[in-house]
Amino acid sequence: MRRSYPRLPSSLWVAALLVGIAAGVGFFTFGYAEGLSYFSKDPAACRNCHIMNESFDSWQKSGHHGAAACVDCHLPHGFVEKYLAKAENGYHHSRGFTFQDFHEPIRIKEKNAGILQENCVRCHGELVHDLVASASTRTGGVRCVHCHADVGHGPVR
Amino acid sequence: NIFERKQEAKDPYLKLVQVSEETTDPETWGMNWPRQFDAYKRTADATRTKFGGSEAMPAQKLERDPWLKRMYDGYAFSIDYRDRRGHAYMLFDQEHTERVTKKPQPGACLHCHASILPLYRHVGSGDVMKGFEEVCAMPYQQAHDLKDDSGKPLVRHPVSCVDCHDPKNMELRVTRPGFLNGIRALKASQGIEDFDPNRDATRQEMRSYVCGQCHVEYYFKGDRKTLTYPWHKGLKVEEIEAYYDEAGYKDWTHAETGAPALKAQHPEFEMWNQGIHSRSGVACADCHMPYVRQGALKISDHWIRSPLVNDESISRACQPCHRYPEAEIRTRVDLIQERNHALLQRAASALMDQMDAVRSAKAGGATPADLAPVLELQRKAQWRIDFVSSENSMGFHAPQEAARILGEAIDFARQGQAKAVMLAATKP
Amino acid sequence: NIFERKQEAKDPYLKLVQVSEETTDPETWGMNWPRQFDAYKRTADATRTKFGGSEAMPAQKLERDPWLKRMYDGYAFSIDYRDRRGHAYMLFDQEHTERVTKKPQPGACLHCHASILPLYRHVGSGDVMKGFEEVCAMPYQQAHDLKDDSGKPLVRHPVSCVDCHDPKNMELRVTRPGFLNGIRALKASQGIEDFDPNRDATRQEMRSYVCGQCHVEYYFKGDRKTLTYPWHKGLKVEEIEAYYDEAGYKDWTHAETGAPALKAQHPEFEMWNQGIHSRSGVACADCHMPYVRQGALKISDHWIRSPLVNDESISRACQPCHRYPEAEIRTRVDLIQERNHALLQRAASALMDQMDAVRSAKAGGATPADLAPVLELQRKAQWRIDFVSSENSMGFHAPQEAARILGEAIDFARQGQAKAVMLAATKP
Numbered sequence A: 001m002r003r004s005y006p007r008l009p010s011s012l013w014v015a016a017l018l019v020g021i022a023a024g025v026g027f028f029t030f031g032y033a034e035g036l037s038y039f040s041k042d043p044a045a046c047r048n049c050h051i052m053n054e055s056f057d058s059w060q061k062s063g064h065h066g067a068a069a070c071v072d073c074h075l076p077h078g079f080v081e082k083y084l085a086k087a088e089n090g091y092h093h094s095r096g097f098t099f100q101d102f103h104e105p106i107r108i109k110e111k112n113a114g115i116l117q118e119n120c121v122r123c124h125g126e127l128v129h130d131l132v133a134s135a136s137t138r139t140g141g142v143r144c145v146h147c148h149a150d151v152g153h154g155p156v157r
Numbered sequence B, C: 001n002i003f004e005r006k007q008e009a010k011d012p013y014l015k016l017v018q019v020s021e022e023t024t025d026p027e028t029w030g031m032n033w034p035r036q037f038d039a040y041k042r043t044a045d046a047t048r049t050k051f052g053g054s055e056a057m058p059a060q061k062l063e064r065d066p067w068l069k070r071m072y073d074g075y076a077f078s079i080d081y082r083d084r085r086g087h088a089y090m091l092f093d094q095e096h097t098e099r100v101t102k103k104p105q106p107g108a109c110l111h112c113h114a115s116i117l118p119l120y121r122h123v124g125s126g127d128v129m130k131g132f133e134e135v136c137a138m139p140y141q142q143a144h145d146l147k148d149d150s151g152k153p154l155v156r157h158p159v160s161c162v163d164c165h166d167p168k169n170m171e172l173r174v175t176r177p178g179f180l181n182g183i184r185a186l187k188a189s190q191g192i193e194d195f196d197p198n199r200d201a202t203r204q205e206m207r208s209y210v211c212g213q214c215h216v217e218y219y220f221k222g223d224r225k226t227l228t229y230p231w232h233k234g235l236k237v238e239e240i241e242a243y244y245d246e247a248g249y250k251d252w253t254h255a256e257t258g259a260p261a262l263k264a265q266h267p268e269f270e271m272w273n274q275g276i277h278s279r280s281g282v283a284c285a286d287c288h289m290p291y292v293r294q295g296a297l298k299i300s301d302h303w304i305r306s307p308l309v310n311d312e313s314i315s316r317a318c319q320p321c322h323r324y325p326e327a328e329i330r331t332r333v334d335l336i337q338e339r340n341h342a343l344l345q346r347a348a349s350a351l352m353d354q355m356d357a358v359r360s361a362k363a364g365g366a367t368p369a370d371l372a373p374v375l376e377l378q379r380k381a382q383w384r385i386d387f388v389s390s391e392n393s394m395g396f397h398a399p400q401e402a403a404r405i406l407g408e409a410i411d412f413a414r415q416g417q418a419k420a421v422m423l424a425a426t427k428p
């Protein structure tokens, strides 16, 4: 069921890096925080920032630990979208990390919540076919996390 | 096997028969959606929980809580008033209650006990709202027995698929005129004009609105007995009361005391609206129709019932959001319901004491004019008691709100008692 | 900058000075743990929320709710009773309240308003329990002014680090004899013998127990005024009442009516225990000392205060568990508190009406024997009202339970009123 990821063409890699980081805060910051590994699908890449530790730890305790890693849920799986999202998120992350001015507890942004939802359906589409069937035609569809809030990071309360 | 499941998964909406607006027979729909239909049929099964569930022979509430009989004195509910049970029985139970067999009732009753849209269309010559109003005004039996042009009875089934689903695409929808009018009035009072749930509501809202079609407080307005949901000022107990007060409405005159009394009926939707679950976007269907896995598919459990029936129902209804063992979840509900139950009984005693005091005052010669303020307090008290006691979750849907309402009920009843005692004493 | 933060994470417990059981001065501890100390000091800052927070000059509760004055008639609380404020003021506020400056009080008062263990050890010659009992029995000022062998005053600081932390390893611990005795009695009533929180409690429990040292109902037992937490039959309002009834205890005789009255003091711990948060293992510290990130470190916010002070405090206290925006969380609390506040005022009116009726009955010649059952009802009613009104969360810690208690209070007060009216009427 798990898919392999398209290999990264270097031109896109560079583009994403430039958009994300130039708009972010600068090479030193990002480099020091091992920003380069940010573009890997290894969860350790996310943990490079201690601020992600909690998400990492809780993911390890979650039911999906063996089934899905961070990017499986948090990045879109269309080819170009994926790197654009990386660039945008990379901007938020390095900016947030350097200025320490983000909202805490960290909360998923609406746009990323949409990406997440798509990923649930990407893997579980067959199972939830009926539920999604009528959801697609009406706005404000039922989100998986409404009930499964803890699939990615264990119990939330 | 795996192959089979994959097949199942691909074509869940394989339609074997066509269904239309006129298909009220769930069995026909069942050919297309056998899983939902099988579950739907199980609403005929008996279940049992501490304060809810349903039994083969529903218990007489009037016997379990004799104060109900006195509270409803002079009204049909004092003759026969039972525990609710599954949807499969709704038409049968209405046909057979002594409230119908011994008292005249209007066609309005059918609105929530039958798959009724074809009847409305028939009577209204295609205009549902018109048909609805006509049917409300008819005597019960007449409305019940109407036949279509080919001579087939129009009222044959309890709530059915077509009442909640659009036969074209299975989307949820609201069909009941009472609800459409009621929610429009409510939204208008909040500054939203011309609200149409079938157009304006989110899917998650629809997962409650379909139930709000029936699980609500109502009254029959005017001589034509138009079924009305009194939501024009809001859904809270005192907002509904204010609506009735302004309309100078009473359901009946209390036989023993003469109070201008109100009857509250199953205000689940209203009570849920005051609770934390509603505020958190948790819908009726989340708890009463939780998802269940069947083979490679996840579907909504159409065996609508109490989530407390057994550990499995608790786990499906509650555990996706509350990660506690079933026994712990059950205990939490139990604590809430027991507190509510004790306070309800306390409020009922207060009401009985007030009635005793009125009796003494009358015996002592108090006049109707003397008694008017006392009876006004009785109206307020029993409206509140009834609002909680006829709500079917024993406080669970909104624990603090239910307790607040009961606290007010106690206050009014005991104030009335003190006033009546005073009257009894001052009249020589 | 990032480098600095990485460093910080490594060495949180670098100790610059030694602290011991005798170190009540938080400033000394502050050299080792400057972040916690800086926050601790901020308990002197003014804050403001709708029903809580603290102000430079705390408002007189007796003026805001005049019925309090009448409810406490004849007791010290009717002279001076103010809003609580931050921990920094606890000793000062006790020294200056007119309850102390105008009425004699025992040394028992100091238990919760000062960093007091050295005093207990001193008086008990090393035996804390003995010292505690001796100090309780002394007059307030005498106990307050005791000096150690080197002539330094023993009572100098409000609650301090050493009261909640073991100076050896910073572990949480409970130091207060009142709590140690109280929790032992409570656990014994549940079949757990010889419970010692410092040995038997989980860390999460300790995160509430440290607060339960002081935020509890209490009374002074016997002639030696031994501070006692009345938990021998349980923590619920009627269980504590049963304990007092069995002991034949009253705090004072109500001046106006003569009722044998009880005073409830800040039963936060007891009320929280009845609520859903406690049941879900959510501790006082989770909400009142939420984690706050300082660089790479996460520490407990030692500026103990209302979580509602501002958006930031809400986000830290509530959002780890509740994924709603700050404004929504605030509204949820507000709905709960407003319901509770309205019901509390309603209960207070009932109590005032009862007192009026007693007054008339007395004027009409009712004897103390006639009045005894009425005054018993007053005791019950005002015990409950006080239990909710002196609890400091305005219902939030256990909304349904608080409403239930108020419902009962209304019942008792109005029953008392009706009885008194009857008396007034039957006496010629």
Ligand SMILES: [Ca+2]
Residues within 6 Å of the ligand: B217, B218, B219, B262, B263, B264, B265
């Ligand atoms: Ca009604």
Ligand SMILES: [Ca+2]
Residues within 6 Å of the ligand: C217, C218, C219, C262, C263, C264, C265
């Ligand atoms: Ca007390």
